[in-house]
Amino acid sequence: MIKVGIVGGTGYTGVELLRLLAQHPEVSVEAITSRSEAGKNVTAMYPNLRGYYDRLAFTAPDAKQLGDMDAVFFATPHGVAHALAGELLECGTRVIDLSADFRLRDVAEWEAWYGQTHGAPALLEEAVYGLPEVNREAIKRARLIAVPGCYPTAVQLGFLPLLKAGMIDPGQLIADCKTGVTGAGRGAKVGSLLAEASESLKAYAAGGHRHLPEIRQGLVAAHNGEINLTFIPHLTPMIRGIHATLYGQLIAEPEADLQTLFEHCYADEPFVDVMPPGSHPETRSVKGNNTCRLAVHRPEGSNTVVVLSVIDNLVKGASGQAVQNLNLMFGRDETLGLAAPALMP
């Protein structure tokens, strides 16, 4: 059994880790932290987990206890993993961080977007960006994983086949993205109230969102050169889900067609589903599931290519992808614990 701990167990990504790991045949969750709920039984807070974690209780974060684990997930706000990751790695514990602490290679860029001093620049060199469709071999050898953000997962998986094949103009990329309210976390915020978020739709951070440099970093690597991306996120009245509508301008004709290009690119990927021509993937088709569903369109045969990409922000956008990384790091079948189909409706 792989012994794991979760720091930040009361948040949405923490409880989603618990739900997924309950179905994992080779993982035992032995530590789960919360400062505010320390002492409380996990099932007292999350009755859906009764029968799975009946003896597990929240404790305050303790480096010694966490250092006894084979792996520790950080499902915490930005900056928390910086403070503890180094100590855990010294104990031989592998670290899988769901926050953005180790996602950006450039310290100054991270500090500018996250508004705080980077707490562990010395660890950046060895941190691996945990997008298996791009970095599978490096993930297998990694001790420290930066799990990609939710929007960055949906946007990169949609654009990568086109950029890698040199099919679209890297200077004219547009990502028009929608998310559900769990993306904002479980903490109380006016914007997440039912009366504020339901029956309404709004863009936010149009002037610049912190996921822009993360997406750019991945797309620059895929293209092997500069790119220009306009990324506009929107808040929608859904609980879970990300829908990305991606626009590119074709500069070359694919050898076969765009559909074949996508199908070949993701033929061996267990968690990317290229849907049949003419499809319009919906967020509910991935609810609770680790799949990214994609469809590629060329409206009226023009030079504009439109990719539709959907994920569950809490699964492929966070906790599911984190479990996929754990499986790879420990030499297990990548799909363990992640096989259940989506909930529909």
Ligand SMILES: NC(=O)C1=CN([C@@H]2O[C@H](COP(=O)(O)OP(=O)(O)OC[C@H]3O[C@@H](n4cnc5c(N)ncnc54)[C@H](OP(=O)(O)O)[C@@H]3O)[C@@H](O)[C@H]2O)C=CC1
């Ligand atoms: N929600 C989403 O869709 C996604 C979230 N993420 C990222 O995952 C991380 C967690 O997100 P989410 O679950 O939504 O967050 P929540 O706000 O829902 O939960 C945060 C958790 O962290 C704990 N925590 C807060 N501060 C500290 C601290 N200083 N030290 C230790 N524990 C702390 C909290 O418990 P307590 O305060 O009791 O200790 C709580 O359990 C964030 O970095 C987020 O950006 C990534 C992808 C998608």
Ligand SMILES: CC(=O)N[C@@H](CCC(=O)OP(=O)(O)O)C(=O)O
């Ligand atoms: C609705 C909402 O606020 N969504 C969050 C994105 C989700 C998230 O938590 O971002 P990470 O994947 O980087 O952790 C936001 O826009 O900041």
